[in-house]
Amino acid sequence: MARIELIRVHEYLWEIPKTGAMNVPGRIYADRESIESLLGERAGKEWDALLQVRNVACLPGIERASxxxxxxxxxxxxxxxxxxxxxxxxxxxxxxGVGFDINCGVRTMIVDVRREEIERRKVELADALFRRIPAGIGSTGSLTLATREIDELLVRGARYALDRGYGLPGDLEYVEEGGCVDGADPSCVSALAKDRQMKQVGTLGSGNHYLEVQCVDAVYDAEAAAAFGIAEGSIAVSIHTGSRALGHQIGTDYQSVLRRASEKYRISVPEEDLAAAPIASPEGKRYIAAVKAGINCAFANRQALSGLIRNVFRDVLAVPLAGMRTLYEVGHNNLKLERHAVGGVERELLVHRKGATRAFAAGRPEIPERYRGVGQPVLVGGTMGTCSFILVGTERGMEETFGSSIHGAGRRKSRKQALRDYRGDGVIAELDRGGIVVRAHSRAGLAEEAPGAYKDVERVVAVMEGAGVSRRVARLRPLVCVKG
Amino acid sequence: MEPRGHETIDHTADMGIRGWGATPAEAFEEAAAAMLGLVAERSALGTSSSVRIQRRARDLTGLLLEFLNALIAEADVRALVFAEVAVDALSERSFGWEIEATAKGVSMAEARAALLIEVKAATCCGASVRRENGERWIARCVVDL
Known part of the structure; x- marks a missing residue:
């Protein structure tokens, strides 16, 4: 096991000093207990998060820190x-640095309905969402596309789904990048990837993807909450999903391309897992153009789902379509060209976020005008039995983390361990006792996603707030959860 | 240890898979069995549909990833769930390596009750195909769940 030296920078930040092949140091946001847990996990495990932080620091052209x-x-x-x-x-x-579920992310919508009404009808609502929102392995959406239409979707993102009748025009202002990134090139996406996606637009997927009806049960930052239009008792719906099979296939297709590129350009990668191509190389450019298509695919997918969910709320609770407002949508498996100050100089950098959310501070032009005075909402999915959070980006986050924060609680137990420790039916019963109605397509998947398989999201959020990288705005308690 | 077999390996977010056998072909079959076992209860599936798979790569590790990812993609496109895979040929060629295999399973609709977890991709994380102590072949990688 490779030795890893760790230095405590402050209570919530630890550093792996730059040594050997590292081009920058590694920096980990964690409290002492989490760091000790990460160190403890190194023994006897084949895959090691601290070593991965160090390995990323060895990649060419990395700035500031891994x-x-x-x-x-x-x-x-x-x-x-x-x-x-x-x-x-x-x-x-x-x-x-992107993963196979390109632009996996969260959209949170605020529903104009009282909590009492949800409580009274939540079983009916859960059943309707479970029946009408395509989810689970092999599920197909109502929007079946031809190749030409897929190409259009990959270029236009959420706007394509909007034009096909899914969601409302006002949604897009509150979606990261307006729901569409420039530079997506469908010709860089294989026919197989497109074939796989034809029937999957507007599907939730499986695994850790979910749809939750939630209630704001605590507000920590009244000014930001007011800007976001939420208060204690507000009802939210959050969707966690990504680019589905198209993203998976883009990752698969380019895995071999980048493995070859690593050799061709003699990129010194500490592990083959980090297959990479120079950003400026033909291989790198094509991969980035394909990822952008994947990003747009995920935007379209969440836009389509938002339309389907609005229909369910209209039919079950008589909520008008405009009674569900998109608070924000942001991805957490992404690759983005962004402007950041490094060493006092503002530069364009290609930022990889793998299970990390963009978290820009107040004033950044990328933030919707309504929120620009307080900062970007950061949507943090917790577990179906505990809570989720809405955070806001800070200036310190811009300086330290390229405007990034957490995306969730983070797994504590492996999937194998979770399957040993929990049963799907037991998870449903436990959540039911807590007043949470769960509907799931897979009992095994439910056991893997049991709340106990994850870290305590309250502590994880507290670390980021303690470090000053993001700030709590509100906490969301689940009322209904639909799992793929 | 059995002369051929497979297992899953603990990985916090995803899952490691490992197959072994007397030849690379057996190791590939076993690695595929480990992956397919994550997707569904294989013993509960029939084998009424079959698909031929042919893939090439420069090295054996690349071929393993191509092979496993082909199984994922073919199942997805054809709405099938595979129960078993037989490697018909695995051979070294002038360009590298080539595999021909037959995957058998049933339609997604028929498999519904046996489904477990979606596998997104076979990744190059921890991927290798090697001969251990001059004896059995081991094929392994992490799959993204």
Missing amino acids: LAMADIHPGYGFPIGGVGAFDPETGVVAIA
């Missing part, structure tokens, strides 16, 4: 919770 947010746990190549920003001229693009 970062890990407080929900850090082992991924493939990059740790989950990992952030790496690269110089466009000298840096690389790495599949492991």
Whole structure:
């Protein structure tokens, strides 16, 4: 097991000093207990999040530090919770820094309905959402597309789904990038990826993807909450999903391309997991153009789902379509060209976020005008039995983490361990006792996603707030949960 | 240890898979069995539908990833769930390596009750195909769940 030196920078930040092949230090946001847990997990495990932080620090062109947010746990190549920003001229693009579920993310909508009404009808609502929102392995959506239409969707993102009748025009202002990134090139996406996606637009997927009806049960920052239009008792619906099969296939297709590119350009990667291509190389450019198509696919997917969910709320609770307002939508498996100050100089950098959320501070032009005075909402999915959070980005986050924060609680137990420790039916019964109605397509999937399999999201959020990287705005308690 | 077999390996977010056998072909079959076992209760599935798979790669590790990812993609496109895979040929060629295999399973609709977890991709994390102590072949990688 490779030795890893860790230095305590402050109560919530630890550093792996730059040594050997590292181009920058590694920095991990964590409290002492989490760090000890990460160190303890290294023994006897094949995959090690701290080593992954160090390995990412060895990639060419990385700036400032290889970062890990407080929900850090082992991924493939990059740790989950990992952030790496690269110089466009000298840096690389790495599949492991994006993952196979490109632009997986969360949309949160605020519903104009009273909590009492939800409580009274939540079983009926859960059943309707379970029946009408396509989810689970092999599920197909109502929007079946031809190749030409898929190409249009990959270029136009959420706007394509909007034009097909899903969601409302006002949604897009509150979606990261307005629901569409420039530079997506469908010709860089294989026919197989498009074939796989034709029937999957408007599907939730499975695994850790979910749809939750939630209630704001605590407000920590009244000014930001007012700007976001939420208060204690507000009802929210959050969707967690991504680019579905198209994203998976883009990752698969370019995995072999970037493995070859690593050799061709003699990129010194500490592990093969970190297969990478120079950003400026033909391989790197094509991969980035394909990822952008994947990003737009995820935007379209969540837009389509938002339309389907509005229909369910209209039919079950008589909520008008305009009675569900998009608070925000933001991805957490992404690759983005952004402007950041490094060493006092503002530069364009390619930021990889693998299980980390963009968390921009007040004043950034990328933030919707309504929120620009307080900062960007950061949507943090907790567990179906505990809570989720809405945070807000800070200036310190801009300075330290390229405007990034956590994306969730972070897994504590492996999936195998969770399957040993929990049963799907037991999870349903336990949540039912807590007043949470759960509907799931897979009992095994439910056991893997049991609340006990995850870290305590309150502590994870507290680390980021203690470090000053993001600030709590509100806490959301689940009332209804639909799992894929 | 059995002369051929497979297992899953603990990984916090995803899952490691490992197959072993007397030849690379057996190791590939077993690695595929480990992955397919994550997707569904294989013993509960029939084998009424079959699909031929052919893939090439420069090295054996690349071929393993191509092979496993082909199984994922073919199942998705054809709305099938595979129960078993037989490697018909695995051979070294001038360009590298080539595999031909037959996957058998049933339609997604028929498999519904046996489904477990979606596998998104076979990743190059921890991926290798090697011969251990001059004896059995081991094929392994992490799959993204």
